Amino acid sequence: MRRTPRGALVISLALAVAAPALLAELPNIVTLANPKVFGRLGRAAVPFTHGAHLSIEGVTCLTCHHRFEAGKNSLDPGSLVEGDPSLRCAACHATPAALEKAFHQQCISCHDAAKRKGWVTGPRTCGECHAWNR
16 A cells, blocks of 8 residues: 555654554563464464564554454554454454464565565564574
8 A cells, every 4th residue: 555645744643642652551572372262372472572563664553453344444543452352363363274364464474575675574484483492
Protein backbone atom coordinates (compact mmCIF):
# COMPACT_ATOMS: atom_id res chain seq x y z
CA MET A 1 0.00 0.00 0.00
CA ARG A 2 1.36 3.39 -0.92
CA ARG A 3 0.73 6.39 1.32
CA THR A 4 0.81 9.99 0.33
CA PRO A 5 3.29 12.29 2.08
CA ARG A 6 0.35 14.02 3.78
CA GLY A 7 -0.99 10.70 5.05
CA ALA A 8 2.45 9.70 6.31
CA LEU A 9 2.74 13.04 8.10
CA VAL A 10 -0.62 12.55 9.81
CA ILE A 11 0.30 9.00 10.88
CA SER A 12 3.73 10.12 12.10
CA LEU A 13 2.22 12.95 14.09
CA ALA A 14 -0.38 10.66 15.65
CA LEU A 15 2.30 8.14 16.58
CA ALA A 16 4.57 10.83 18.00
CA VAL A 17 1.77 11.89 20.31
CA ALA A 18 0.56 8.40 21.20
CA ALA A 19 3.79 6.38 21.11
CA PRO A 20 5.19 7.34 24.54
CA ALA A 21 1.98 6.24 26.26
CA LEU A 22 1.65 3.11 24.13
CA LEU A 23 5.27 2.07 24.53
CA ALA A 24 5.14 2.60 28.29
CA GLU A 25 2.43 -0.09 28.46
CA LEU A 26 4.05 -2.59 26.09
CA PRO A 27 5.81 -5.63 27.46
CA ASN A 28 9.43 -5.59 26.35
CA ILE A 29 9.37 -9.15 25.07
CA VAL A 30 6.31 -11.10 24.00
CA THR A 31 6.72 -14.83 23.61
CA LEU A 32 4.97 -16.08 20.49
CA ALA A 33 3.64 -19.41 21.66
CA ASN A 34 -0.01 -20.18 22.20
CA PRO A 35 -0.46 -23.41 24.13
CA LYS A 36 -4.26 -23.14 23.92
CA VAL A 37 -4.01 -23.40 20.13
CA PHE A 38 -0.76 -25.30 19.59
CA GLY A 39 -0.78 -27.56 22.64
CA ARG A 40 2.73 -28.84 23.28
CA LEU A 41 5.20 -27.02 21.06
CA GLY A 42 7.35 -29.02 18.66
CA ARG A 43 9.81 -26.13 18.39
CA ALA A 44 11.00 -23.45 20.80
CA ALA A 45 8.74 -20.46 21.38
CA VAL A 46 9.72 -17.24 19.58
CA PRO A 47 10.61 -14.05 21.50
CA PHE A 48 9.35 -10.82 19.93
CA THR A 49 10.53 -7.35 20.97
CA HIS A 50 8.17 -4.45 20.46
CA GLY A 51 10.83 -1.75 20.84
CA ALA A 52 13.20 -3.24 18.28
CA HIS A 53 10.39 -3.45 15.73
CA LEU A 54 8.84 -0.04 16.39
CA SER A 55 12.24 1.61 15.95
CA ILE A 56 12.25 0.54 12.28
CA GLU A 57 11.25 3.30 9.89
CA GLY A 58 7.73 2.79 8.59
CA VAL A 59 6.78 0.12 11.16
CA THR A 60 3.79 0.94 13.33
CA CYS A 61 1.49 -1.09 15.56
CA LEU A 62 -0.77 -1.60 12.54
CA THR A 63 2.06 -3.23 10.59
CA CYS A 64 1.44 -6.38 12.63
CA HIS A 65 -1.87 -5.87 14.42
CA HIS A 66 -4.89 -5.95 12.15
CA ARG A 67 -8.59 -6.49 11.86
CA PHE A 68 -9.55 -6.77 8.22
CA GLU A 69 -12.97 -5.61 7.07
CA ALA A 70 -13.74 -5.24 3.37
CA GLY A 71 -10.07 -5.86 2.56
CA LYS A 72 -8.76 -2.99 4.73
CA ASN A 73 -7.24 -2.86 8.18
CA SER A 74 -9.97 -1.22 10.24
CA LEU A 75 -8.20 -1.59 13.58
CA ASP A 76 -7.96 1.62 15.60
CA PRO A 77 -4.44 1.71 17.11
CA GLY A 78 -5.95 3.41 20.15
CA SER A 79 -7.88 0.21 20.84
CA LEU A 80 -4.71 -1.81 21.36
CA VAL A 81 -4.63 -2.67 25.04
CA GLU A 82 -2.17 -5.18 26.47
CA GLY A 83 -3.88 -8.41 27.38
CA ASP A 84 -7.09 -7.84 25.40
CA PRO A 85 -7.90 -11.38 24.19
CA SER A 86 -9.87 -10.10 21.19
CA LEU A 87 -6.68 -8.55 19.77
CA ARG A 88 -4.54 -11.65 20.07
CA CYS A 89 -3.65 -13.41 16.83
CA ALA A 90 -5.46 -16.57 17.92
CA ALA A 91 -8.77 -14.68 18.26
CA CYS A 92 -9.13 -14.99 14.48
CA HIS A 93 -6.40 -17.46 13.54
CA ALA A 94 -7.83 -20.15 15.84
CA THR A 95 -6.41 -23.41 14.51
CA PRO A 96 -2.77 -24.51 14.76
CA ALA A 97 -2.34 -24.34 10.97
CA ALA A 98 -3.96 -20.90 10.69
CA LEU A 99 -1.97 -19.42 13.57
CA GLU A 100 1.31 -20.86 12.33
CA LYS A 101 0.61 -19.53 8.84
CA ALA A 102 -0.28 -16.08 10.22
CA PHE A 103 2.94 -15.84 12.24
CA HIS A 104 5.12 -17.17 9.43
CA GLN A 105 3.53 -15.03 6.73
CA GLN A 106 3.63 -11.86 8.83
CA CYS A 107 7.15 -12.25 10.18
CA ILE A 108 9.03 -13.96 7.37
CA SER A 109 7.53 -11.85 4.57
CA CYS A 110 8.54 -8.67 6.39
CA HIS A 111 12.05 -9.96 7.09
CA ASP A 112 12.39 -11.10 3.45
CA ALA A 113 11.29 -7.65 2.21
CA ALA A 114 13.87 -5.99 4.45
CA LYS A 115 16.56 -8.35 3.14
CA ARG A 116 15.65 -7.49 -0.49
CA LYS A 117 16.10 -3.81 0.39
CA GLY A 118 19.57 -4.58 1.72
CA TRP A 119 18.59 -3.85 5.32
CA VAL A 120 19.75 -5.74 8.36
CA THR A 121 16.89 -8.09 9.06
CA GLY A 122 15.55 -10.47 11.62
CA PRO A 123 15.51 -14.25 11.41
CA ARG A 124 14.11 -15.95 8.32
CA THR A 125 14.71 -19.64 8.90
CA CYS A 126 13.19 -22.12 11.35
CA GLY A 127 16.24 -22.44 13.59
CA GLU A 128 16.84 -18.70 13.71
CA CYS A 129 13.38 -17.99 15.14
CA HIS A 130 12.85 -21.20 17.07
CA ALA A 131 16.28 -21.36 18.73
CA TRP A 132 16.36 -23.71 21.73
CA ASN A 133 19.49 -22.13 23.22
CA ARG A 134 19.27 -18.35 23.12
